[in-house]
Amino acid sequence: MERPPTLSVVVPLYNEEGNVAPLFERVGTILAHLPGNPSHEIVVVNDGSADRTLERIRDEMRRRSDVVLVNLSRNFGHQLAATAGIDTALGDAVILMDGDLQDPPELIEAFVEKWHEGYDVVYAVRRTRKGESLFKVLTARLFYRLVRRMTKVDIPVDTGDFRLMSRRVVEALRRSPERHRFLRGMVSWVGYRQTGVVYDRDERHSGKTKYPFGKMLRFAIDGITSFSDVPLRFASYLGFCSSAIAFIYALIVIGFKLFSAHPPGYTPGWASTIVAVLFLGGVQLIGIGILGEYLGRVYDEVKGRPIYLVSEIERSADSTG
Ligand code: UDP
Ligand code: MG
Numbered sequence: 382m383e384r385p386p387t388l389s390v391v392v393p394l395y396n397e398e399g400n401v402a403p404l405f406e407r408v409g410t411i412l413a414h415l416p417g418n419p420s421h422e423i424v425v426v427n428d429g430s431a432d433r434t435l436e437r438i439r440d441e442m443r444r445r446s447d448v449v450l451v452n453l454s455r456n457f458g459h460q461l462a463a464t465a466g467i468d469t470a471l472g473d474a475v476i477l478m479d480g481d482l483q484d485p486p487e488l489i490e491a492f493v494e495k496w497h498e499g500y501d502v503v504y505a506v507r508r509t510r511k512g513e514s515l516f517k518v519l520t521a522r523l524f525y526r527l528v529r530r531m532t533k534v535d536i537p538v539d540t541g542d543f544r545l546m547s548r549r550v551v552e553a554l555r556r557s558p559e560r561h562r563f564l565r566g567m568v569s570w571v572g573y574r575q576t577g578v579v580y581d582r583d584e585r586h587s588g589k590t591k592y593p594f595g596k597m598l599r600f601a602i603d604g605i606t607s608f609s610d611v612p613l614r615f616a617s618y619l620g621f622c623s624s625a626i627a628f629i630y631a632l633i634v635i636g637f638k639l640f641s642a643h644p645p646g647y648t649p650g651w652a653s654t655i656v657a658v659l660f661l662g663g664v665q666l667i668g669i670g671i672l673g674e675y676l677g678r679v680y681d682e683v684k685g686r687p688i689y690l691v692s693e694i695e696r697s698a699d700s701t702g
Contacts, residue, residue, distance in 0.1 A: 389472030393462035399587030429456030512584030
């Protein structure tokens with residue numbers, strides 16, 4: 382067996398047929414022109430695409446010798462597809478990037494430079510985001526700041542999964558078998574020396590986002606629940622507050638009863654009853670809902686199923702030599 386490559390570029394792909402060729406073109410060019418000409422592999426994960434993504438990848442494999450294809454058994458979602466790629470990559474440094482060219486491959490050079498300076502993680506910080514709806518940009522901004530406030534892990538704001546990780550960071554991730562993965566949080570949690578590089582996020586090269594609102598929301602909830610128990614405590618705080626209010630209200634009602642006067646705005650009783658019932662009902666449902674979110678995740682983890690299934694792994698170098 383040959384020596385492992387110095388760099389691995391990992392790209393999850395889901396229905397990206399229009400992006401495969403330009404992706405290899407641009408990433409290939411960058412890798413070929415890196416100072417010192419490090420050996421490399423491009424690990425593409427086909428995340429159960431329903432279009433011609435797999436054919437496009439196989440086309441590239443006939444032309445290039447640096448491609449590793451990880452074909453998953455079905456669609457597992459971005460974070461698990463990325464995990465499958467990271468697990469397969471052999472490089473001393475692993476670079477994770479999106480396959481739609483929103484993450485400019487040109488940044489790889491800056492990543493590698495920082496890595497040579499001794500950093501274990503170099504992440505890309507988005508200064509601007511082109512071609513994305515105002516709604517997405519605003520919710521993303523809000524989300525990153527919320528996560529930062531709610532967790533004890535120092536997760537950098539406005540940072541996606543586009544980053545370089547050293548071998549020891551990759552090994553730490555491989556030892557974290559959790560299923561509801563929030564990779565950017567997990568990488569921060571690992572520690573070591575981390576730094577950021579600022580860039581402007583491009584538009585998608587082709588196709589449209591694979592993160593509609595529903596998936597984005599799930600991802601956000603995964604991010605918060607896997608790094609924070611603040612929502613659980615929030616439920617109990619809310620419970621305490623409403624009980625305190627109810628207690629004070631009860632004292633007032635009893636007081637009026639004893640001194641046989643009517644409270645201001647008195648009507649025979651149902652308005653206040655309804656308000657109390659609705660309020661307490663709401664608080665309880667919120668509490669149960671939050672418990673459910675965590676319990677569901679515990680249940681998923683306890684089942685201990687593999688987090689993704691590989692259908693096949695192919696290396697383009699195999700066929701050429
Ligand atoms: N992706 C994936 N599986 C999925 C959804 C997305 O592998 O179920 C990939 C997708 O092909 C892309 C990356 O994850 O390479 C980021 O997805 P997208 O560009 O749709 O997200 P956005 O940039 O809109 O947040
Ligand atoms: Mg994108």
